[in-house]
Structures are given as C-alpha cells and as structure tokens.
Amino acid sequence: MLEEKNRLRDIMREKREKLTQKERLSKSETICQNVLSIIKPGETVMGFASKELEVNTEPLLKMLLKNKNPLVMPIIVKEDKSLRLSYLKDLSHLVPSTFGVPEPIGHEIPVPEGAVDVVILPMLAFDKRGGRLGYGSGYYDRFLEKNTDVKKIAVAFACQETEEVPLEDNDVLMDYVITENGVAFKR
Template identity: 55%
Template sequence: MRELKNSVRQILRQRKDAMMPEDRLLKSRRICRHLMEFIRNGETVMVFTSKEKEVNTKPLIQALFGKGNPVVVPIIVKEDVSLRLSYLRDFSALVPSTFGVPEPIGSEIPALAEDIGTIILPMLGFDRKGGRIGYGAGYYDRFMSKNPGLRKIGIAFACQEVDSLPVDENDIRMDYIITEDGIVYPDGGVSGGDQRHRDT
C-alpha cells in the first residue's frame, strides 16, 4: 500500500507542478468563490496556509476576514506529528516555517479544536468517493481522528483527481471536495462530519 501511494503521489506532484503560476492563482480564486458559499456566518474556520504550488488560500482567508469569520491556522509540530492551532488576524504574522509552510510563529493566538466548525484541507489528490491523499506525514489524518466532529472540506485543482485512490483504515474521507469546477464530492448527508453543519 505504501509503495502504491508513493507512486500515486509522484504522478500527482508532476501534474500540480506543471501548472502555470497565473493559472494556479486564477483557479484558486474560483475555488475560493465556490467554497465561501458553504461558510456560515460567524463560523470559525480552520484553513491551511498554502505553499507556492498548492491551491492559494490567501484569497480564501481574505474573504473569511471580510465576512467576519474567525480564522484558525495549523502550526506543524514535528516532534509528535501533531498540529498546534492559532488564530490568524493578519497576514503579517505568517513566516516560512516547517516544510516551508507559512505559520504565525512568534505571533500565536492559541485556539481550541472544539471551537472550529469547518476545516479546509490541502490535498495532493482525490477521488469522487471522498478519498483524499496528502503528502504522507499524516498530520491532518491524526488531527481529524482526534476531532471527528469537524466538517471536512478538501480543496484541490481538478487535475489532481484520480479514478480511485489507494486508501487504508487510517485515511479519513472528506465531507466535501471542491475544485475550480465546483463541488465534485458531496457527502450526501449519510455519514461523517458534524450534523450541525448539514444543509437542510
């Protein structure tokens, strides 16, 4: 399973890396517009701070600021493969940190997982069954296992889709997956996620 996942990751990295920067930003903005339709007024949203070749989350964070939604960002803790949480109120707090991820090191405002309604996750790849494959370290899978009540929305570019991902018992499915083309996977309201966040 590990070798298969690594092979899939290599293919997906090549797809993502082949995108032109201007195309990546344009599609990131479209993803943001689709995603903001899901965000409730006043809801606290946890969102990853993107690296160069990922979906650019700066437009999303700006939109959340504009709507008045509290924003929480993760801080990678390599020692125990966990995520520490901090509120983000200004982009100036972000500095390149672990793995080159922008984090509010030195400007942390501690946040609690139980205050979060929705988590926006990075994905290296996905399928239309809600499957997500990350970069392999397992930070987000561990965090979601400890906090199963969060509504989980994965965002990625359409080129990162595969027919079927190799998944195991530790891989957590998304409630929604959104690309520049819109919603490509709804949960259907049957399983997973916090029922408080279901559309009625």
C-alpha cells in the same frame, strides 16, 4: 500501500507542476469562491497557508477575515506529528516555518479544544468517494481522528482527480472536495 500512495503522489505533483502560474492563480481564485459558498457566517474555520504549487488560499483567508469568520491556522509540531492551533488576525503574521509552510509563529493565540467548525485541507489527489491523498505525514489525519465533528473541505485542482485514492483505516474521507469546476464531491 505506501508504495502505491507515493507513486500517485509523484504523478499528481507532475500534473500540478504542468499548470502555469497564471492558471494556478485563476483556478485558485475560483476554488476559493467555491469554498466560501459552503462556509456559514460565524463558523470557525481552520485554513492553511498554501505553498507555491498548491491551491493559493490567500484570497480565501482574506475573505474569511473580512467576513469576520474566526480563522484558525495549524502549526506543525514535528516532535509528535501533531498540529497546534492558533487564531490568525492578520495575514502578515504568517512566516515560513516547518516544511516552508507559513505559520503564525510569534503571534500565537491558542485555540480551545473543539472550537473549530470547518477544516480546509490541502491534498495531492482525490476521488469521487471523498478520498484524499495528503503529503504522507498524517498531520491532518491525526487531527481529524480527534475532531470527528468538523466539516472537512479539501481543495485541489480538477487535474488532481484520480479513479481511486488508496485508503488505509486511518485515512479520513472528506465531506466536500472543491475544485475550480465546483463541488467534485459532497457527502
């Protein structure tokens, strides 16, 4: 299973790399607008700060702050492969940290257990069942195991769709998969 997942990760990384920076930015803007249409006023949203080739989430994070949705960011804890959560009040508080992922290190505001309503997740591949292929470390899967009531919205470019994501028992299905073409999957 691991070999199959890693092969799919490589294929999807190649597909994503073929997008030009201009295409990525344009598609990302549309994806962010599509996600915003699903989020309700007042919902506490756990976002993520994207890395270079991922869907650029900066427009989404800015709009969530502007709309006064409480915004939570994950901080990677390598020792136990978990996510520590912090509220984010200003995007300038994000600094490159573990794996080069921007995190609010030095500006942490702890988030109480169960405060998150919606989780926006990165991914490398998705399918029409709501299957999501992440990067392989399982940080989000472990978070979702403990937070079963959150609305799960995964974002990707349409070119990252595959026929079937290989899923294991600990893999969590998404409630929504959003691309530049709209809602690719809804539970």
